[in-house]
Amino acid sequence: MQQFLIRDIYQKQLVNQKLCVNGWVKTRRDSKGGFSFLEVNDGSCLKNLQIIAENSLGNYHDDILNLFPGSSVKVEGTIVRSLGGNQEIELKAESVNVYGFSDVTTYPLQKQRISFEKLREIAHLRARTNTFGAITRVRNALSFATHRFFQERNFYYLNTPIITTSDCEGAGQLFRVTTLDMQNLPMNKPGNINSQSDFFGEEASLTVSGQLEAETYACALGRVYTFGPTFRAENSNTSRHLAEFWMVEPEMAFADLMQDITLAEDYLKFLINHLLNQCKEDLEFFNLHIENTLLEQLNNIVNCDFVILTYTDAIKILSKHKKFSFPVNWGMDLQSEHEQFLTEIEFKKPVVLTDYPKIIKPFYMRVNDDGKTVAAMDVLLPKIGEIIGGSQREERLDILQNRLKELGQNENNYWWYLDLRRFGTVPHSGFGLGFERLIKLCTGMGNIRDTIPFPRVPGNAKF
RNA sequence: UCCGGCAUAGCUCAGCGGUAGAGUAGGUGGCUGUUAACCACUUGGUCGUUGGUUCGAAUCCAACUGCCGGAGCCA
Known part of the structure; x- marks a missing residue:
């Protein structure tokens, strides 16, 4: 099944198209009507794509109910007009495959607000x-x-x-670039490093x-x-x-x-x-x-x-x-x-x-x-x-x-x-x-x- | 580097000498085409570190560490 970016799905309004989306789960909301809403983002645009995952899917109880923010999924299904108010279209899933789960108790990016200062400490995830x-x-x-x-x-x-x-x-001030042994610097005289024996034969630094x-x-x-x-x-x-x-x-x-x-x-x-x-x-x-x-x-x-x-x-x-x-x-x-x-x-x-x-x-x-x-x-x-x-x-x-x-x-x-x-x-x-x-x-x-x-x-x- | 401020639950914060709090996230139950979902209950903490003052310190003082804002240097 053809892979699409979420940006293209919105831009081209591909209603009734069968397709596949890969991305990361932002949130999951369960309906007792027998299905769950997944918000999936793939980085192609700001907007998430809403996925409808019915409990008739084979892995609904084992997998989908364990999808928390940060999980990665592959979803295959059909783009349909949304019955909800906040989005025009959504993806009705025929299958949801999980690449990797995300532990809700240890993954730092949950739904609540998080400060930019805190995000700098987890720069590998803030993207x-x-x-x-x-x-x-x-x-x-x-x-x-x-x-x-x-x-x-x-x-x-x-x-x-x-x-x-x-x-x-x-x-x-310059950053010095050297391959000299810092524990044992070659000296011309006390306090004067002999840079001639350094990698470039003279003092070098970053531009x-x-x-x-x-x-x-x-x-x-x-x-x-x-x-x-x-x-x-x-x-x-x-x-x-x-x-x-x-x-x-x-x-x-x-x-x-x-x-x-x-x-x-x-x-x-x-x-x-x-x-x-x-x-x-x-x-x-x-x-x-x-x-x-x-x-x-x-x-x-x-x-x-x-x-x-x-x-x-x-x-x-x-x-x-x-x-x-x-x-x-x-x-x-x-x-x-x-x-x-x-x-x-x-x-x-x-x-x-x-x-x-x-x-x-x-x-x-x-x-x-x-x-x-x-x-x-x-x-x-x-x-x-x-x-x-x-x-x-x-x-x-x-x-x-x-x-x-x-x-x-x-x-x-x-x-x-x-x-x-x-x-x-x-x-x-x-x-x-x-x-x-x-x-x-x-x-x-x-x-x-x-x-x-x-x-x-x-x-x-x-x- | 200088001046000022901040550091309390996973996260966002209140408390500012006398038993450690809220919201949110997580859990359980309820409800629901939901969308920061909602309602009820609930788990969760060496209050940054070290020392000092005090009968008693998250709270006052000092040092340290980290971060934030402003200044300098600059793009």
Whole structure:
């Protein structure tokens, strides 16, 4: 008998069709009228399929009456119009075969509510809940939409290395990668480990960004994007940070900051439009149960023009409001409260801040004509904060060398990066988008730990 | 890492110096094309750990562990 996904059964309204469904039991309700209702979910959509299992089935007393949440079953039967009020169709079972039972006294996911904190302790089972099923489908749709967006715009998907020896960037603690015996480290002199005998012959770590490598390919093929895991060993204990997260990093040759901003805005709108079309049911679930302004927020982002504002103008706006706990002055990095003021009170929509002081931004950002600011841009969203950070890259060799010197960096470490400026340099731009922050935005989930299947944070890499 | 909060039944929580509670889940019975089913009865606890104060601590104090919220770092 042909297997169907529950999603397809609903979409195609396959009444009178004989078919087979595989899935997990959500609940069972017994009727003394001589049959049981089973709610079965197979992950293909939020909705369960109601199964009618009559007590005339051979294994009714032995098997079906022992089906509790979490059990796995194969059901064969016919789709019929439902006599009940809450669903149009249901599956009248001709057979119910049990793959595996689930002990009601020890299986943690029963019908009652369970907190997200508790679910994190059982991350191997939380995918079976409505919420995490919906998150997974949204995450999948956003991945697909990301590839579609960039492919349609002639970007090449590029895989940059996860293990890196460029100890650059300055910002961000790195995870060390080593095969050295931790009990017996080879030392040059006391306190100085001899990394030459390590696997790569020098210090290596997990990447904090694929940007520098992506630039090399953008400066050969025009347009590329990366989409892969990224690692930060910061001791960040917040609802917006992960030690392992996924980042989307497009890089474009022959593009200035404005083109970069346009790409970022188009990308975000494309993603949300894709979701509004493809994951309607899941979004409505989030809007109803997780964050009741979600659809409003998403529609707002899609329908508005992002505010584009220089850092200097933002400081002027913020200076008029004196009620911040951190006083505002030019040259400082903006605090969360300042970003929130701009996105949630002043403009009530996404704000792109540009042209930050160069002293608070990394060496690779292009220095503006004023000599004080760089061609940077951050996309700030209401409730989410910074979701995208990008810039036009410094393409002038001498200025880039000066910047490295100012920051006390040894330019020999960047010889290959500087070669791009030595041989046929071009203006180019790009940005990085935190994929889990995007999912946070699109689902309304409050904690980023619930947007990735198995979160890695300080003190926890379980599963 | 800093500031604040929380940790009590499988789950969600109340109790805040004097015999450990509710809802829900589980069990039993009743009822029912049910759908967070409903009604009655019922099982279920070293009150996070260690120490202290007290005649007496789930309750007050301290340390520790874990988690949550905010801040910093950032995507």
